[in-house]
Amino acid sequence: MVDIGRRSLLGGATAGVAAGTLAARARAAAAPDIVIGAVYPLTGNAAPIGHDAQIALALEADIINGHYDVPMLLGQGGGLPALGGAKIKLVFADSQNSPQIARTEAERLITEEHVVAIIGSYTSATAVTISQICNRYEIPYISAENSAPSLSQQGLSWFFRPSPTDFDFSKSMFDFFAAIGKKTGRPVRSVAIIHENSVFGTGSAEIQAALAKKAGIKVLADISYQASTPSLAVEAERLKAANADVVMPSSYTSDAILLVRAMHDAGYAPKAILAQDAGFIDPAFFKAVGPLGEGVMSRSSFAIDAVEARPAIPKVNAMFQARDAGKNLNDLTAREVTALQVLADAINRAGTTRNTALQAALRATNIPGNQTIMPWVGIKFDATGQNTEGNPVIQQYQNGVWHTIFPFDVATAPAVWKVGT
Amino acid sequence: MTVRPNAITMRRRRELIGGAVLLVLLALLPLPIANAYLRGLIVLTLLYAGLSQGWNILGGYCGQISLGHALYFGIGAYASAILFTRYGIPPPLGMFASAALGALAALLVGWPCFRLSGHYYAIATLVMGMMVLLLAQNWGFVNAAMGITIPFRKQSWVDLEFRIAVLPFHYLMLAYAAIAWAIAWVVEGSRWGFSWRAVKDDVAAAESLAVRVFPSKMAAAAISGAITAVGGALYAQYVGFIDPDSGLGLSLSVLIALPAVVGGVGTLWGPIVGAAVLIPVQQLSVAWLGGSGNGVDLMFYGALIMALALARPQGLVSLFGARSRAGGEVADRA
Numbered sequence: 137m138v139d140i141g142r143r144s145l146l147g148g149a150t151a152g153v154a155a156g157t158l159a160a161r162a163r164a165a166a167a168p169d170i171v172i173g174a175v176y177p178l179t180g181n182a183a184p185i186g187h188d189a190q191i192a193l194a195l196e197a198d199i200i201n202g203h204y205d206v207p208m209l210l211g212q213g214g215g216l217p218a219l220g221g222a223k224i225k226l227v228f229a230d231s232q233n234s235p236q237i238a239r240t241e242a243e244r245l246i247t248e249e250h251v252v253a254i255i256g257s258y259t260s261a262t263a264v265t266i267s268q269i270c271n272r273y274e275i276p277y278i279s280a281e282n283s284a285p286s287l288s289q290q291g292l293s294w295f296f297r298p299s300p301t302d303f304d305f306s307k308s309m310f311d312f313f314a315a316i317g318k319k320t321g322r323p324v325r326s327v328a329i330i331h332e333n334s335v336f337g338t339g340s341a342e343i344q345a346a347l348a349k350k351a352g353i354k355v356l357a358d359i360s361y362q363a364s365t366p367s368l369a370v371e372a373e374r375l376k377a378a379n380a381d382v383v384m385p386s387s388y389t390s391d392a393i394l395l396v397r398a399m400h401d402a403g404y405a406p407k408a409i410l411a412q413d414a415g416f417i418d419p420a421f422f423k424a425v426g427p428l429g430e431g432v433m434s435r436s437s438f439a440i441d442a443v444e445a446r447p448a449i450p451k452v453n454a455m456f457q458a459r460d461a462g463k464n465l466n467d468l469t470a471r472e473v474t475a476l477q478v479l480a481d482a483i484n485r486a487g488t489t490r491n492t493a494l495q496a497a498l499r500a501t502n503i504p505g506n507q508t509i510m511p512w513v514g515i516k517f518d519a520t521g522q523n524t525e526g527n528p529v530i531q532q533y534q535n536g537v538w539h540t541i542f543p544f545d546v547a548t549a550p551a552v553w554k555v556g557t
Numbered sequence: 558m559t560v561r562p563n564a565i566t567m568r569r570r571r572e573l574i575g576g577a578v579l580l581v582l583l584a585l586l587p588l589p590i591a592n593a594y595l596r597g598l599i600v601l602t603l604l605y606a607g608l609s610q611g612w613n614i615l616g617g618y619c620g621q622i623s624l625g626h627a628l629y630f631g632i633g634a635y636a637s638a639i640l641f642t643r644y645g646i647p648p649p650l651g652m653f654a655s656a657a658l659g660a661l662a663a664l665l666v667g668w669p670c671f672r673l674s675g676h677y678y679a680i681a682t683l684v685m686g687m688m689v690l691l692l693a694q695n696w697g698f699v700n701a702a703m704g705i706t707i708p709f710r711k712q713s714w715v716d717l718e719f720r721i722a723v724l725p726f727h728y729l730m731l732a733y734a735a736i737a738w739a740i741a742w743v744v745e746g747s748r749w750g751f752s753w754r755a756v757k758d759d760v761a762a763a764e765s766l767a768v769r770v771f772p773s774k775m776a777a778a779a780i781s782g783a784i785t786a787v788g789g790a791l792y793a794q795y796v797g798f799i800d801p802d803s804g805l806g807l808s809l810s811v812l813i814a815l816p817a818v819v820g821g822v823g824t825l826w827g828p829i830v831g832a833a834v835l836i837p838v839q840q841l842s843v844a845w846l847g848g849s850g851n852g853v854d855l856m857f858y859g860a861l862i863m864a865l866a867l868a869r870p871q872g873l874v875s876l877f878g879a880r881s882r883a884g885g886e887v888a889d890r891a
Contacts, residue, residue, distance in 0.1 A: 179854070228849075229843075229844070229847060230843055230847030232843065235796055240594075240840060240843075241843065241844065243594055243597055244594040244597075247594050248844075261802065261803065264798040265796055265797060268708075333694050333695055335702045335703050335800070337702075
């Protein structure tokens with residue numbers, strides 16, 4: 137548009153009119169692409185996660201742009217109907233998992249690539265700087281899978297998070313304890329918390345300790361360790377000595393493997409393990425620990441087995457498998473697909489990419505859960521931009537497959553509950 | 558050669574004039590650049606020029622290769638961020654606390670570590686840095702692993718908070734890099750500067766000439782720590798977030814040392830030249846090649862550093878005929 141303006145000034149009225157008609161014709165032929173930025177760690181230790189995120193986001197863009205007829209919101213394809221079938225175009229940037237590089241790259245996406253919104257970013261540390269930059273430039277930041285509760289308490293008016301937070305996740309665990317205790321008559325009386333010592337594990341453990349206290353459950357151990365540790369033998373012995381009803385780990389992959397093996401070596405078989413996602417849902421974990429993984433429980437925001445209530449799952453998952461070496465959608469990739477869906481829906485309802493209209497449309501978001509692939513009630517943002525209807529689920533690894541066991545109304549299998557036996 | 562300490566020789570006068578000209582040019586540099594991203598690049602380059610100049614005083618002039626400078630950076634960043642977010646003390650004041658704590662930390666590290674020499678000293682500083690990283694990750698007072706967010710409230714020079722304008726940060730970082738350079742210029746010609754070079758060349762010979770080795774190392778450490786800490790405080794204010802990994806990580810220690818090493822260890826211009834090459838290359842390669850996620854940007858960056866190290870082991874400034882003041886002349890005559 138700038139180009140046309142300059143030409144009409146230089147070339148006089150005739151050229152201006154000609155350029156104007158050309159532009160109008162071009163607009164009628166194909167609506168301009170809607171450019172959306174995505175900042176993820178594409179290199180470094182979190183690179184595999186960023187790689188999967190790229191595939192998940194590109195998949196959802198493809199579903200919206202193409203013609204795959206997926207039974208969910210905007211699944212019919214053909215671009216955004218309210219914008220003349222405009223296509224979603226993604227621009228990826230590498231944060232290298234550094235808050236400073238994430239900040240610089242977000243600024244570049246906004247000022248150079250003219251993105252209308254940014255999706256990100258896996259780690260909470262990078263989300264802090266990206267969301268602040270987005271707020272300063274007044275474009276929406278859609279947090280796909282950052283789970284630190286503090287992010288939505290920064291007072292940012294351009295921050296939107298469809299995903300549950302770590303608080304919601306841990307709360308669902310204690311809701312589960314209460315419900316299963318009532319159901320089986322064998323309540324949880326004590327827990328042992330073990331966590332890696334970065335943002336993820338520390339934050340998770342703090343919330344769990346507070347919720348346990350509130351629920352009147354004793355915390356018999358609260359152990360922190362470095363995720364890169366070569367051994368967790370001492371920690372396993374301490375867990376054995378504590379012998380709590382439930383072991384609650386917040387671990388990444390290699391340390392989750394170490395922990396489960398170390399407990400086995402120590403001759404300790406916990407009655408229940410309820411994990412904070414992450415390492416304990418990594419397929420590599422089950423490959424490494426084999427039968428020791430049986431019966432492990434984890435919270436999740438995604439339930440791949442909820443196909444009856446969420447009919448879009450099989451198709452989206454099959455498409456994802458075809459693009460990502462046969463991997464299933466998981467807790468992270470499913471939320472990334474949904475984040476782009478939520479953003480595209482808001483752009484479509486706004487009918488424009490103007491930032492204030494987009495912000496208003498995001499605030500008015502109201503998507504029922506069955507229009508997504510998530511087991512959530514739905515997506516509705518509160519004043520802080522946090523989804524109030526994104527309830528997590530508890531899953532259990534039974535006979536080599538994850539089954540949703542809580543909430544009971546969406547459960548696909550009964551829980552194997554050994555506490556109190 | 559009978560140069561007295563603090564004498565303004567022709568050469569030092571030329572350096573001063575060169576510095577002033579560069580300062581004016583850098584002050585004008587962002588004006589024709591409308592692009593916020595490019596301006597941001599320059600801001601980072603200036604920050605690292607200052608940080609690396611700080612490292613250069615200890616690692617270059619005094620020859621004590623520190624691999625733990627992230628420690629002082631982190632202390633400076635945390636001090637100013639905590640004073641600002643918890644106690645409402647504006648960063649321009651908080652920076653003095655940062656400088657003082659940075660200097661103190663450098664003295665505390667120096668006290669035991671300067672008894673070691675060469676590689677042992679470098680390893681000891683690395684371990685000190687890792688220790689503090691672990692402490693910070695588990696210390697509730699500094700928010701442990703969660704880090705500290707500096708929320709943007711309002712545009713203000715007192716709080717050093719600016720909405721979009723990169724320009725104020727340009728002048729802040731320029732002032733920082735200029736002050737770091739000026740300090741290096743002053744100490745280079747001072748009695749300390751002479752002592753440091755003597756210590757770097759040969760400790761035994763220096764001692765025989767009545768150079769007080771340990772105090773002069775401690776002085777270099779304190780100045781170096783203070784400069785690095787102030788850079789940390791500015792970084793926290795610029796990025797708006799500080800956590801143990803980004804403020805105290807090992808890779809940061811390397812990043813601080815790298816511009817001086819690539820540009821020319823123990824030279825006045827080395828850190829600036831090194832930063833001017835490395836930081837734009839690093840950031841632009843991320844921007845241009847990073848989106849694919851295949852790590853080409855990192856390979857490119859690594860290959861460039863290797864090529865520079867092989868082609869110009871004395872640093873890039875040797876291209877301009879500048880020689881290391883830290884012993885180069887002595888070595889030439891030997």
